[in-house]
Amino acid sequence: MIAYHTSPSPCGERFEVLYRLFCSAGDLNIRAMDICIEQTVEFPADLLPPGDIPEKVVGRVEEQHNAPSGAYVRISYPIEAAGNDLVQLLNTVFGNTSLKPGVRVEKLLLPDSLVSRFRGPRFGVAGLRRRLDVPFRPLLCTAIKPLGLSASDLANQAYQCALGGIDIIKDDHGITDQSFAPFKERVERCAEAVRRANEQTGYRAIYMPSMGVSYDRLLELAHYAKQAGAGGLLVMPALTGFDSMRLLAGDDALGLPVMMHPAFLGGYLGGMESGISHYALFGQITRLAGADATIYPNYGGRFSFSKEECQEIVAGARDPMGCLAPIFPTPGGGMTLDRVPEMLELLGRDAIFLIGGGLHRQGQNLVEGSCFFRNLVEQM
Amino acid sequence: MIAYHTSPSPCGERFEVLYRLFCSAGDLNIRAMDICIEQTVEFPADLLPPGDIPEKVVGRVEEQHNAPSGAYVRISYPIEAAGNDLVQLLNTVFGNTSLKPGVRVEKLLLPDSLVSRFRGPRFGVAGLRRRLDVPFRPLLCTAIKPLGLSASDLANQAYQCALGGIDIIKDDHGITDQSFAPFKERVERCAEAVRRANEQTGYRAIYMPSMGVSYDRLLELAHYAKQAGAGGLLVMPALTGFDSMRLLAGDDALGLPVMMHPAFLGGYLGGMESGISHYALFGQITRLAGADATIYPNYGGRFSFSKEECQEIVAGARDPMGCLAPIFPTPGGGMTLDRVPEMLELLGRDAIFLIGGGLHRQGQNLVEGSCFFRNLVEQM
Helix, strand or coil: CCCCCCCCCCCCCEEEEEEEECCCHHHHHHHHHHHHHHCCCCCCHHHCCCCHHHHHHCCEEEEEEEECCEEEEEEEEEHHHHCCCHHHHHHHHHCHHHHCCCEEEEEEECCHHHHCCCCCCCCHHHHHHHHHCCCCCCEEEEEECCCCCCHHHHHHHHHHHHHCCCCEEEECCCCCCCCCCCHHHHHHHHHHHHHHHHHHHCCCCEEECECCCCHHHHHHHHHHHHHHCCCCEEECHHHHCHHHHHHHHHCCCCCCCEEECCCCCHHHHCCCCCCECHHHHHHHHHHHCCCCEEEEECCCCCCCCCHHHHHHHHHHHHCCECECCCCEEEEECCCCHHHHHHHHHHHCCCCEEECCHHHHCCCCCHHHHHHHHHHHHHCC | CCCCCCCCCCCCCEEEEEEEECCCHHHHHHHHHHHHHHCCCCCCHHHCCCCHHHHHHCCEEEEEEEECCEEEEEEEEEHHHHCCCHHHHHHHHHCHHHHCCCEEEEEEECCHHHHCCCCCCCCHHHHHHHHHCCCCCCEEEEEECCCCCCHHHHHHHHHHHHHCCCCEEEECCCCCCCCCCCHHHHHHHHHHHHHHHHHHHCCCCEEECECCCCHHHHHHHHHHHHHHCCCCEEECHHHHCHHHHHHHHHCCCCCCCEEECCCCCHHHHCCCCCCECHHHHHHHHHHHCCCCEEEEECCCCCCCCCHHHHHHHHHHHHCCECECCCCEEEEECCCCHHHHHHHHHHHCCCCEEECCHHHHCCCCCHHHHHHHHHHHHHCC
């Protein structure tokens, strides 16, 4: 063992992660200790220099218990291990352990002192309602699509949707900066179209471009979009990094609402016996990263999330979390107008209903379809 | 259906993705068509405007077949759908479909015209060998650790490892910018320590700091590291975004080798019936993103990858891929010196052997342990 002549900084407050383990009862202790080591020092425990490192830096098992649903272990880490940023917090929570089977992040248990290092959602439920001037009812959202249309065709769709009373008109997430409808041209045309519709309706609809662009162009294009009149940003953290969302949401010069889109995020869910829970991923982490709304594929649509998993997401979006505002659960992924009553009953009014392709099924034009959607929600 | 008055740009060449599907034979057609739609237009097929969009933009099933190992489908997409960047390429390959169970990306089949839009590895196997002046034998790598040590203690370790003949001395991936050993101080001390050792040995060892930092500080800190004498960068694409790796690897003013570290990447693997194959994730995508070496947890260590999965990674790192250089497979994750002969036999000499904690078990100091490691490899 090497003799170390200096001491590490003292470690103070800790945060905790609740993991679920899928292993035999006899392996529970050893699996829990493995996480404690793997997520911090990654070093043979018997070779650690005595003192603060084994006593304070290494993860610590705070509680473990067996429930009918599985084995749970609560492990604490020093806040210092997570540094001051989201990247290293996620690394401490699940970096190397994500590569091991049979362990799932269920919940982050963060003290206010750690949560308050994050700005979190700039708007949240209350702020986005004020911004859109929709104090009570659920918000309405749609996506302009399909990929392959020109910027002017997409802008025409955006215009019709805004005219019909949709609050948030976003790009289909796969429409980014392709030759069909280049980012700058599309954003200018769509933002202008929504502004023009707002002048006619008196509403405050916003257009949100998809920010699925390269690392070095993200900030530039976000500011371009803001200048062009975009009213928010659609961010795909699994593709551009969770911290890209924090950066965009926290940029005061932008000051725009942010929606999280889950493209490429599926891997993180990893099935029942690995990955990160819907609660933590779509709720807690998405809020830490500053999104004001969290899009998820609702049960009974084109995807396979269960009703219970969707309810977990709703709880993660709303549960108290230090100083962070609650955000809008935004069920989508193949929703249709006939699902609106059910969504309203389950989610209450603090939700965004995202209906994309389903809106195009409604009558001859998108203005009518959008009107129908809005009337449906307003009358409930 | 809306009447669209403009046509999309014509679509030319296509690229393909080989997916493996886990479903009944009767569902194969419908699942394959679902991917074609979901990954492009996300729109009801019967409502698409006639013409180029259904004919050229929508994904197309090129081949499907049942093998003993499962059902495979090869789907092509227009290159235009992926735009010109890695973010949108990954989105087209697996964005929304990643959220659906029972589908796994096995292999990317990219024409040279698409691959050549990516710079890929700046050094690759041959370039990194030249840079380190190691023409024949496998390269040696270790990690300075554990988290909690001061910058001067870590620099002392780096010095000893370089003196003992290790080629690449990297930060343990979890050591980023914590108060124990702040990034700038640590990088300065470690780079200086390795330089000092090189003066004594005549070797060309390099120090690679961990770039697990926030979005807005990544480039600044990478350039700081370069100025301070770092000889490469350790990047965790699942935490900072795959495109962050492309950006750092492709930055001519940096001009530094890049190693991919798989922290937080586990979710993408998603188990046997979802996620992305080891071949595509640790091999093809990592090369597209410009890494010169791909670290993976070797079988028989602390992790659970199988020997076959590790061999897939090796193939993905080396198989011909347009103009992209082959890169170094870098087995780690609990390797010890006694595994060296086996690794050499399996991997041949074009590999990097990463031994972290295992090196500390060897004798009284790290110089001796490192010497032993080097002699072991040189004598084989």
